[in-house]
Amino acid sequence: xxxxxxxxxxxxxxxxxxxxxxxxxxxxxxxxxxxxxxxxxxxxxxxxxxxxxxxxxxxxxxxxxxxxxxxxxxxxxxxxxxxxxxxxxxxxxxxxxxxxxxxxxxxxxxxxxxxxxxxxxxxxxxxxxxxxxxxxxxxxxxxxxxxxxxxxxxxxxxxxxxxxxxxxxxxxxxxxxxxxxxxxxxxxxxxxxxxxxxxxxxxxxxxxxxxxxxxxxxxxxxxxxxxxxxxxxxxxxxxxxxxxxxxxxxxxxxxxxxxxxxxxxxxxxxxxxxxxxxxxxxxxxxxxxxxxxxxxxxxxxxxxxxxxxxxx
Amino acid sequence: xxxxxxxxxxxxxxxxxxxxxxxxxxxxxxxxxxxxxxxxxxxxxxxxxxxxxxxxxxxxxxxxxxxxxxxxxxxxxxxxxxxxxxxxxxxxxxxxxxxxxxxxxxxxxxxxxxxxxxxxxxxxxxxxxxxxxxxxxxxxxxxxxxxxxxxxxxxxxxxxxxxxxxxxxxxxxxxxxxxxxxxxxxxxxxxxxxxxxxxxxxxxxxxxxxxxxxxxxxxxxxxxxxxxxxxxxxxxxxxxxxxxxxxxxxxxxxxxxxxxxxxxxxxxxxxxxxxxxxxxxxxxxxxxxxxxxxxxxxxxxxxxxxx
Numbered sequence: 001x002x003x004x005x006x007x008x009x010x011x012x013x014x015x016x017x018x019x020x021x022x023x024x025x026x027x028x029x030x031x032x033x034x035x036x037x038x039x040x041x042x043x044x045x046x047x048x049x050x051x052x053x054x055x056x057x058x059x060x061x062x063x064x065x066x067x068x069x070x071x072x073x074x075x076x077x078x079x080x081x082x083x084x085x086x087x088x089x090x091x092x093x094x095x096x097x098x099x100x101x102x103x104x105x106x107x108x109x110x111x112x113x114x115x116x117x118x119x120x121x122x123x124x125x126x127x128x129x130x131x132x133x134x135x136x137x138x139x140x141x142x143x144x145x146x147x148x149x150x151x152x153x154x155x156x157x158x159x160x161x162x163x164x165x166x167x168x169x170x171x172x173x174x175x176x177x178x179x180x181x182x183x184x185x186x187x188x189x190x191x192x193x194x195x196x197x198x199x200x201x202x203x204x205x206x207x208x209x210x211x212x213x214x215x216x217x218x219x220x221x222x223x224x225x226x227x228x229x230x231x232x233x234x235x236x237x238x239x240x241x242x243x244x245x246x247x248x249x250x251x252x253x254x255x256x257x258x259x260x261x262x263x264x265x266x267x268x269x270x271x272x273x274x275x276x277x278x279x280x281x282x283x284x285x286x287x288x289x290x291x292x293x294x295x296x297x298x299x300x301x302x303x304x305x306x307x308x309x310x311x312x
Numbered sequence: 313x314x315x316x317x318x319x320x321x322x323x324x325x326x327x328x329x330x331x332x333x334x335x336x337x338x339x340x341x342x343x344x345x346x347x348x349x350x351x352x353x354x355x356x357x358x359x360x361x362x363x364x365x366x367x368x369x370x371x372x373x374x375x376x377x378x379x380x381x382x383x384x385x386x387x388x389x390x391x392x393x394x395x396x397x398x399x400x401x402x403x404x405x406x407x408x409x410x411x412x413x414x415x416x417x418x419x420x421x422x423x424x425x426x427x428x429x430x431x432x433x434x435x436x437x438x439x440x441x442x443x444x445x446x447x448x449x450x451x452x453x454x455x456x457x458x459x460x461x462x463x464x465x466x467x468x469x470x471x472x473x474x475x476x477x478x479x480x481x482x483x484x485x486x487x488x489x490x491x492x493x494x495x496x497x498x499x500x501x502x503x504x505x506x507x508x509x510x511x512x513x514x515x516x517x518x519x520x521x522x523x524x525x526x527x528x529x530x531x532x533x534x535x536x537x538x539x540x541x542x543x544x545x546x547x548x549x550x551x552x553x554x555x556x557x558x559x560x561x562x563x564x565x566x567x568x569x570x571x572x573x574x575x576x577x578x579x580x581x582x583x584x585x586x587x588x589x590x591x592x593x594x595x596x597x598x599x600x601x602x603x604x605x606x607x608x609x610x611x612x613x614x615x616x617x618x619x
Binding site for chain 2: 005006007009010011013014017053054056057058079080081082083084085087090091094095097098099100101102110111112113114115116117118119120122123127128129130131132134135143146147157159162163164172173174175176177178179180184197199200202216221222223226227246247248249250252253279280282283284285286289290297300301303304305306307308309310311
């Protein structure tokens with residue numbers, strides 16, 4: 001049954017593509033095998049279903065003249081087909097790598113598209129693999145809501161408030177920044193654009209029937225906002241930290257300069273995100289000694305006091 | 313077998329663009345069996361306009377020296393690719409932006425040009441996925457890529473996440489694996505005598521060596537990692553759960569706004585470091601020995617940095 005339907009739809013598509021003028025329903029029933037008598041209810045039903053299926057893939061023009069003439073049907077070639085995109089072998093390989101990276105529902109959506117664009121390069125494997133969106137269950141429902149312009153609801157833990165509340169958000173973009181996923185959207189609760197970290201969403205994201213009413217701002221880049229959150233110092237600072245030889249690799253990776261001193265190395269590093277640096281120092285707090293600045297020492301001390309406090 | 317209209321149309325365009333293509337390739341590209349591809353081809357070949365113009369699609373499947381090939385002579389009126397759905401465009405552009413965010417992994421200029429080309433072909437819509445550049449040292453990635461291409465060794469200074477100690481190793485890289493924003497190099501490690509994955513952002517320095525790798529052929533198995541057999545109970549903010557590999561988590565449940573998590577770890581040194589750096593977002597409930605280790609290390613800081 002499915003085969004018959006698909007063959008009839010293929011015939012319909014090819015008939016419409018090869019017609020020099022839009023065709024009436026009677027002309028279509030005459031040329032396309034599989035509809036049966038044009039005046040039958042079954043033929044009308046099949047045609048309505050076929051139109052729906054064709055519309056899922058192509059732009060289907062349907063004229064409904066008021067002068068009593070018959071409706072006509074055509075495929076809008078310009079809107080239905082892509083312009084020729086010349087791609088070389090390397091570009092085709094990049095496309096296949098990009099699509100195969102997806103580890104969530106995207107891959108099902110994109111696989112056929114990627115295969116068509118990539119050709120034989122789709123099958124090539126190389127010394128590079130990439131994985132994106134693994135275990136991110138919020139990706140697919142958020143993407144769907146963004147594409148449908150629908151408001152979403154979810155329970156969200158606020159670090160500043162320390163509690164979990166339901167948020168109604170007009171979703172605009174999905175952002176990946178330093179291994180964390182975020183939703184960028186308009187928070188109806190506070191009437192402001194906001195970023196929501198996926199890991200702080202409790203339970204599932206629920207789609208609603210409410211359409212979004214606020215357009216994404218053109219002058220705000222969510223990645224700039226995220227980078228801005230890292231700026232805890234008023235201006236660039238320089239830290240000097242003493243660490244044992246062959247130790248504190250995490251701090252060495254941040255150092256601009258390593259100076260050998262008596263019994264230890266002294267790391268010199270510029271920083272703008274004192275909070276992040278303090279956390280890195282906390283990882284090796286029993287071996288690293290902050291020589292300067294004092295503000296950085298104080299940040300780490302504050303972390304240590306908090307840790308001692310929560311551990312009673 | 314259900315023959316899907318979308319796949320049939322895309323396959324026809326694919327066959328037109330790739331004339332005389334192995335049947336096995338089409339099957340792999342469309343995730344179908346060869347028998348299913350034959351059914352699709354048969355139905356495509358059956359497409360016609362009533363009795364007016366004869367067949368619109370000419371497809372032949374022929375056996376040539378044991379390999380089956382599909383040749384496509386005619387796909388009347390369907391010579392261009394049907395536009396992708398919005399979801400497909402999002403996936404392609406999002407995937408390419410992801411590759412673009414990994415410095416040195418692929419040619420950045422090439423991928424930027426490709427993105428522009430495809431975004432134009434897809435109708436210049438705003439991408440709904442944005443990906444920030446990863447903190448990856450492109451110079452180190454380049455050294456690793458060259459070593460893979462030439463099958464040569466690389467000497468690296470590596471900082472182990474477990475204790476932050478720096479070790480020098482000679483590795484034979486075979487694969488670069490990106491997982492979200494983190495890049496790993498899979499390599500034969502001469503010191504460990506087995507295959508290991510190293511985080512590229514933990515490589516302090518890399519030096520290309522003019523030594524051919526010979527361990528890979530012998531490298532049948534991964535380096536044995538110590539068993540994660542230390543059971544700990546933690547209370548944490550839900551987002552901190554991201555810090556632990558899912559397979560190590562035995563149990564997790566909400567306790568108000570916080571989570572109670574039981575997991576098995578390999579090293580208490582690593583765990584206590586994480587607890588200290590969490591600044592109170594992770595609290596050790598038990599065992600007492602791990603709590604004591606956290607307190608001792610925090611006090612060590614305070615004793616060296618008196619107020």
